[in-house]
Amino acid sequence: MTERSLDDLIDEVVIGLASEEDCARIEKLAERDSEIAARLDRARTRYMALDETADELELPAQMWERVAADIATKQASTEGGNPAEIVELAPAIRNRNRWRIMAIGAMAATIMLAVVLGWTLNSRLEPTVIAVLLDAQGQPVALVEGARNNKTLVTLLEAAQVPDNQVMQVWTKPNSDGPPVSLGLLPSERSGVLEVRGLPSPAADQLYEITFEPDGGSPTNLPTGPILGKGFAKTPVF
Amino acid sequence: MSVTNHAALIKACANGRQSALKELMEAEGGRMLGVARRILRRQDLAEDAVQESFVLLWRRAGQFDAARGSAKGWIYTILRNRCLTMLRNSDREISVDLQEHEVASDDFVLEAAWSRLDAASDLRVCLEQLEPERRAAILSCYVLGYSHGELAGRMKAPLGSVKSWIRRGLKKLRECMG
Numbered sequence: 413m414t415e416r417s418l419d420d421l422i423d424e425v426v427i428g429l430a431s432e433e434d435c436a437r438i439e440k441l442a443e444r445d446s447e448i449a450a451r452l453d454r455a456r457t458r459y460m461a462l463d464e465t466a467d468e469l470e471l472p473a474q475m476w477e478r479v480a481a482d483i484a485t486k487q488a489s490t491e492g493g494n495p496a497e498i499v500e501l502a503p504a505i506r507n508r509n510r511w512r513i514m515a516i517g518a519m520a521a522t523i524m525l526a527v528v529l530g531w532t533l534n535s536r537l538e539p540t541v542i543a544v545l546l547d548a549q550g551q552p553v554a555l556v557e558g559a560r561n562n563k564t565l566v567t568l569l570e571a572a573q574v575p576d577n578q579v580m581q582v583w584t585k586p587n588s589d590g591p592p593v594s595l596g597l598l599p600s601e602r603s604g605v606l607e608v609r610g611l612p613s614p615a616a617d618q619l620y621e622i623t624f625e626p627d628g629g630s631p632t633n634l635p636t637g638p639i640l641g642k643g644f645a646k647t648p649v650f
Numbered sequence: 651m652s653v654t655n656h657a658a659l660i661k662a663c664a665n666g667r668q669s670a671l672k673e674l675m676e677a678e679g680g681r682m683l684g685v686a687r688r689i690l691r692r693q694d695l696a697e698d699a700v701q702e703s704f705v706l707l708w709r710r711a712g713q714f715d716a717a718r719g720s721a722k723g724w725i726y727t728i729l730r731n732r733c734l735t736m737l738r739n740s741d742r743e744i745s746v747d748l749q750e751h752e753v754a755s756d757d758f759v760l761e762a763a764w765s766r767l768d769a770a771s772d773l774r775v776c777l778e779q780l781e782p783e784r785r786a787a788i789l790s791c792y793v794l795g796y797s798h799g800e801l802a803g804r805m806k807a808p809l810g811s812v813k814s815w816i817r818r819g820l821k822k823l824r825e826c827m828g
Contacts, residue, residue, distance in 0.1 A: 423824065462793060467684040470680060471697075476672055
């Protein structure tokens with residue numbers, strides 16, 4: 413590639429004419445080569461005055477809540493943890509497959525450990541049902557064990573990123589055609605035991621889910637916020 | 651008026667401080683929506699693009715390196731890339747055959763952008779040295795997100811010659827702005 417065509421390409425990336433592949437190529441080059449990074453930045457700076465010519469429009473009232481909810485659900489997945497870790501992982505992307513296998517192995521080990529710990533440490537709970545709650549990406553985020561007296565042990569399998577001024581609320585559907593019923597809040601953002609009265613004993617295939625709700629719990633007494641994870645109960649084989 | 655320190659706020663995002671992201675949204679969100687609206691034309695799509703950009707900004711904050719470029723440029727690059735991806739994935743391919751009213755509204759947006767562009771800026775001074783058609787073509791790429799194909803459609807010219815014609819314009823601008 414001649415010098416001139418690289419400059420052409422950089423300009424085309426900046427004004428939006430380059431293909432996605434070319435954009436990715438230039439970004440990669442800039443990551444490795446600070447001289448190219450500087451050229452890219454110079455080209456961006458040249459055109460940036462045009463961004464200032466756009467109208468300053470009013471954001472919709474819920475924009476922050478929408479973003480905060482997205483961040484909460486995306487971080488609840490296993491993808492990144494806190495953003496600083498993304499940098500640590502970047503060099504390992506080439507070994508992605510190895511990472512995946514390790515991740516799946518670690519996940520399986522975590523679940524095994526959680527199940528074993530849950531059963532040994534809380535043997536007094538005597539769960540009649542157990543549900544593994546999965547997030548939108550299908551990753552396990554919590555283990556729910558329900559006992560006959562509707563004592564429910566919730567074990568989080570990773571630290572959830574709860575948005576400011578929100579709380580995790582645990583729900584179940586005692587009747588698959590009926591509305592979800594709150595089992596309680598996890599205010600400390602940690603695993604906990606919840607107790608409710610007046611519900612039928614939990615049964616296999618009963619739905620459990622955790623949502624993010626405003627402090628104090630859902631104002632409507634029905635799930636309103638984004639779902640951290642959900643799953644159906646199974647009867648454990650002792 | 652307080653001056654926003656974009657780089658410090660991005661760094662705070664990387665450290666998990668959500669209030670920093672909120673501060674960035676208060677400082678830049680409105681302008682970002684304006685930029686997105688020009689490219690995507692529709693308010694709902696523009697709002698989605700801004701929302702997704704702030705989520706990306708949060709997740710990629712750890713990758714931002716102030717030594718490698720301006721913080722504001724980094725933010726707007728994320729936004730512009732998001733908008734362009736949405737645009738290219740949408741059905742605006744029909745714009746190769748722009749309707750008359752669309753041409754008129756695009757011209758209006760371009761006019762506004764041109765008239766607001768700081769008269770003292772290097773970009774303005776150098777764009778003024780280009781022929782009006784070439785200037786309008788380059789502006790419609792940056793401001794409206796036109797692709798080579800859309801330019802060729804609008805100018806009723808072959809794709810290849812439009813590409814090299816634009817490239818020559820970009821080169822002149824580079825030489826002018828140094």
